[in-house]
Amino acid sequence: MTDQDDLLPVGLEDALPARARAITEAMRAVLDAMDGHGYDRVRPPLVEFEKSLAGRMEGVATRRMIRFTDPESLRTLALRSDMTVQVGRIAATVMASAPRPLRLCYAGDVAMLKADQLDPARQRLQLGAELIGSDSVAAASEIVGVAIDALKGAGLGNISVDFTLPDLVDTLAEKALPLDVDKREAVRRELDTKDAGGLTAAGGEAYLPLLYATGPFDEAIAKLAEIDAGGALASRIAGLRDIAASIGKRARITLDPTERHGFEYQSWFGFTLYAEGARGTLGRGGTYTIRGSEEAATGFTIYMDPLLEALGTRADEARKTLFLPLGHDRDAAARLRAIGWRTVAAISGSEDAKALGCTHRLEDGETIALG
Numbered sequence: 322m323t324d325q326d327d328l329l330p331v332g333l334e335d336a337l338p339a340r341a342r343a344i345t346e347a348m349r350a351v352l353d354a355m356d357g358h359g360y361d362r363v364r365p366p367l368v369e370f371e372k373s374l375a376g377r378m379e380g381v382a383t384r385r386m387i388r389f390t391d392p393e394s395l396r397t398l399a400l401r402s403d404m405t406v407q408v409g410r411i412a413a414t415v416m417a418s419a420p421r422p423l424r425l426c427y428a429g430d431v432a433m434l435k436a437d438q439l440d441p442a443r444q445r446l447q448l449g450a451e452l453i454g455s456d457s458v459a460a461a462s463e464i465v466g467v468a469i470d471a472l473k474g475a476g477l478g479n480i481s482v483d484f485t486l487p488d489l490v491d492t493l494a495e496k497a498l499p500l501d502v503d504k505r506e507a508v509r510r511e512l513d514t515k516d517a518g519g520l521t522a523a524g525g526e527a528y529l530p531l532l533y534a535t536g537p538f539d540e541a542i543a544k545l546a547e548i549d550a551g552g553a554l555a556s557r558i559a560g561l562r563d564i565a566a567s568i569g570k571r572a573r574i575t576l577d578p579t580e581r582h583g584f585e586y587q588s589w590f591g592f593t594l595y596a597e598g599a600r601g602t603l604g605r606g607g608t609y610t611i612r613g614s615e616e617a618a619t620g621f622t623i624y625m626d627p628l629l630e631a632l633g634t635r636a637d638e639a640r641k642t643l644f645l646p647l648g649h650d651r652d653a654a655a656r657l658r659a660i661g662w663r664t665v666a667a668i669s670g671s672e673d674a675k676a677l678g679c680t681h682r683l684e685d686g687e688t689i690a691l692g
Contacts, residue, residue: 421454
């Protein structure tokens, strides 16, 4: 019987066995891929001082955090809403003397006070990797490659990577396409929403050609190069071409240089991850600066829910499970578990093996499929 107090708050849910298993397997595959590239896992705490969580990266909104007062220090604590900022703190403090570039990865839950309109979840499993000490083209190429390998390791195919230039407006506005400081945010917003009329009204008429430098990478980067006024974007365009070349045919590459949603703290380079079967974004990454230490870094984040959606029925496939009757051969069962079998042992002798999810039965040391 369920009463009102047993209901979960809006945006939170239980992960029941099949989903929990799929989450665990996908998380392990992603972490194994990152470990294979030399990224060491860290496990920061779920709760930190609010000031620390809000102070390491640009664009971290404290209003989205679940906050409360620490009875020990009487300071404001917060549940983490993004693990990237915690990795930044670790790099800037307890691992400040570690050799650079520093390669760290992570996996853990994050929580939000309120969900956004596009995603009702208020708790998410976030996975990612950070290369700290460099935001070079080489660092960006490595991070994009690790992200692709992580998704492939989890079982995804037909991966797409969409490049962007988060500081595009600021770069052009300084000299190439002069724009008053008080107009830049409006121009960024209208470029992000792809509103030509709004862009003109905001004083960004000179930026209109950027709306059309989007699509498949080779075509879009050529259009962006034609727009480049006075070579202001020359180094960025060359960098994007080098990163794309490093990916080769491992993923489809597109370019949307004015995309800003989800890139609140990235600097010159950002990218979004997509895959066949997922309706939305699988993750994002790019270059940024850790505030406080002012150290350059490059990284990416993957969210589990769209990853499982992309896996589809593969995440729901039943595992081969062996029923062990009373008095079964324990040595045989141990050998089978060692080669990957999952076993369920009888307790009373009256169990229904199929009802318990078993696909096979152990008889005389052999596995027999249940009819």
